[in-house]
Structures are given as structure tokens and as C-alpha cells.
Amino acid sequence: MTVHSAQILESIQYAxxxxxxxxxxxALTGAGISTPSGIPDFRSEGTGLWSRVDPxxxxxxxxxxxxxxxxxxxxxxxxxxxxxxxxxxxxQAFARLQAAGYFEFIITxxxxxxxxxxxxxxxxxxxxxxxxxxxxxxxEQTSSNCFIEPYIRDGQIPHCPQCGGILxxxxxxxxxxxxxxxxxxxxxxxxxxxLILVAGSSLEVLPVAGLPLQALDRGAHLIITNxxxxxxxxxxxxxxxxxxxxxxxxxxxxxxxx
Ligand SMILES: [Zn+2]
Numbered sequence: 584m585t586v587h588s589a590q591i592l593e594s595i596q597y598a599x600x601x602x603x604x605x606x607x608x609x610a611l612t613g614a615g616i617s618t619p620s621g622i623p624d625f626r627s628e629g630t631g632l633w634s635r636v637d638p639x640x641x642x643x644x645x646x647x648x649x650x651x652x653x654x655x656x657x658x659x660x661x662x663x664x665x666x667x668x669x670x671x672x673x674x675q676a677f678a679r680l681q682a683a684g685y686f687e688f689i690i691t692x693x694x695x696x697x698x699x700x701x702x703x704x705x706x707x708x709x710x711x712x713x714x715x716x717x718x719x720x721x722x723e724q725t726s727s728n729c730f731i732e733p734y735i736r737d738g739q740i741p742h743c744p745q746c747g748g749i750l751x752x753x754x755x756x757x758x759x760x761x762x763x764x765x766x767x768x769x770x771x772x773x774x775x776x777x778l779i780l781v782a783g784s785s786l787e788v789l790p791v792a793g794l795p796l797q798a799l800d801r802g803a804h805l806i807i808t809n810x811x812x813x814x815x816x817x818x819x820x821x822x823x824x825x826x827x828x829x830x831x832x833x834x835x836x837x838x839x840x841x
Pocket of ligand 1: 718719720721722723743744745746747748
């Protein structure tokens, strides 16, 4: 078990107090909440999947249109990890907090479904989801369920049951717009919250990185927990540098059991 310094424990206690007093709290989660579940931070330089290929060549909307085979081949190891991944103590802590009435919305940059697997609701997936796919020809949306297994096992590329066109997972690629409705909901949640907790996001990807600013502009509290510092550290009430899979459960414990 990790021994935490008195200062960190004090910050955890303070975070718990602010969350307990909140009426409309929002969480914003990024890749750092899923790395403890074995999902690589695929945007992170040096360690991620991007370092092995040029993302513009495989994971952009244009690349998908020209060579969907290349895209699907590149995605296969990541898709396998996503399907097999289980929620970790941070996801579970958020689900417990939501069940107790805290955190109206969880805005996530992740496409791994782990918040939902842990039992969370009102999850706004601003970078899309792997659960559904859309046809590139007739735009019919369909569940990924029956396509995932043949794809992961044999590399079979999913085709539309209606028209035979190639299906694209509803994850947001480079050069692709964020899902409009979800993005509006996320902005709305940030503009109407009294607290935003950033967990496991380095706040480097726009426009998502700007969401906490919208909350700050309305006078909301800001708590940041992440492995590395972010550009908003100076404006946060509390910054907890460390593993979110350790920190979030400790905060939840203080809120729910004290
Ligand atoms: Zn179709």
C-alpha cells in the first residue's frame, strides 16, 4: 500500500469537503483513468500507439475513407484491449459517488465504455464510442456487438447489413467533428456546474481542454488529479498529482464514509 504524505491526505480531505458541498458537480475524465485498466494512452507521445505510426495516415477520417483496411488493421490491437478491459477502482469510485447523488455528468475523452461497465450513468462520450458503428454509405447506425468478434478474431471488416457499405466505428477520428449533441450537452454541463473534477486528463487536446475554463468562468471550483501537471494547475482549488486509480477511491471513501 502506498504511503501518502500528510499534505496529500489533507488535499484529499479538502477535495472531499468541496465535492460534498457541491450541488451540480461534473467530472471530466481522460486517458489517465483507463491506463490502470491496461488501455494505452494512445495520444501520449513516446508511449502511445501514435508513436509507431503517423496518426494522420491511419486514424484520420480521410485515411479511413481511402483505406479502411489499413485503419481496421491498425485499430485491432487497441480494440482487443478495449473489449477485454475491466473498470478499475477509479471508475468504480465514480459509479459509487453517482449512486450517492454526486456528479450529475461524467464527460469522458475515452472510447472504452469503462465508466458504463462500472455502473455510471449520464456519461458524455465526447470522442465517441466503440459500441455503435455507422455506415459510410447509407448512414444507418448499428450496434457493434455482432461485428466485434469476427473483426478481432479474423480481422473481418464490418459491413452494413442494409446496403453492404463499410461500417465505421462511431469513434471520433482526426479531422472529424465531435458529436454535436454530446458536445453541446458537455458544454452545458460545464456552464451550469459548481464544481468540475478533472481526472486523468492532461488537458492537451482541444476543444475538450477548454471545458474546465467554461466552468471556472461561472465561478465553479476546480479539482485536478493527474499524473503530470496541466495548464490549469494555477487556477485549481486543489491539484493532486498521482495515480487517479488510487486518489479517486480515497476521495470517495472520505465523502461516503466519514
Ligand atoms: Zn449502409
